[in-house]
Amino acid sequence: MNTKESDLSSILNHNHRHPRYLIAILQEIQSREGYLSNEAMLEVAKFLDMSSATVWGVATFYNQFRFTPPGKRPVRVCLGTACHLAGGQLVLEAVARELKIEVGGITEDHEFDLDRVACIGCCALAPVVTIGQDVFPKMTPPKVEEVMVELNPPSAHKD
Ligand code: FES
The missing domain is CATH 1.10.10 (Arc Repressor Mutant, subunit A)
Known part of the structure; x- marks a missing residue:
């Protein structure tokens, strides 16, 4: 066993x-x-x-369950009320675009997976994204691009 x-x-x-x-x-x-x-x-x-x-x-x-193994660095986009009202959905779409995966998906190298979450308790920083243990406050689609280029997901490799 x-x-x-x-x-x-x-x-x-x-x-x-x-x-x-x-x-x-x-x-x-x-x-x-x-x-x-x-x-x-x-x-x-x-x-x-x-x-x-x-x-x-x-x-x-229930959308609390996932059916693929998590990535090494889970990316979570908060869509609680405060984050949603502050543009969380656009942030989620930007993250999905940058990682080239859908919600619930995982990058080919198994580095990142993407999911939405309900309030994570720091609404004053809305909209919030967490990547692994790191919290990224007041996110916007352009900030998502900057963060992702720094983290170097597969989609950020420019030829
Ligand atoms: S709603 Fe996103 S942290 Fe509270």
């Missing part, structure tokens, strides 16, 4: 075998693994005696 399998077993073994615990189990797996793999969802379905289609349907209904 490899580490991932034993992590998954330990998550399943301390949870109740009842469909009402599905979301809690999925949240715990994602918090440990960073995402929900196909294999993990199949195991959860087996454990809860549910069809894999139902587990998949529930997981994809």
Whole structure:
């Protein structure tokens, strides 16, 4: 049994075998693994005696879950109310453009992945982007370009 399998077993073994615990189990797996793999969802379905289609349907209904492994430097664009009102959506589109990935995607080199998040608690700095542990305040599409050129994502390599 490899580490991932034993992590998954330990998550399943301390949870109740009842469909009402599905979301809690999925949240715990994602918090440990960073995402929900196909294999993990199949195991959860087996454990809860549910069809894999139902587990998949529930997981994809909530946008808190991701289905690809996270990048080394996760990029999170806040779309909480303050950030949204301050232009967060345009910032998100600019980041997606620079990284050449969609929300929920990951760059080919697995360096960056992109997701939106709800309020991260620094609304005075809206709109906010986090990259790994770093917080980038008062972002605009031009600032996104500057930051991305410095971080050197694949799209920033100019020939
Ligand atoms: S809404 Fe973005 S930090 Fe609060």
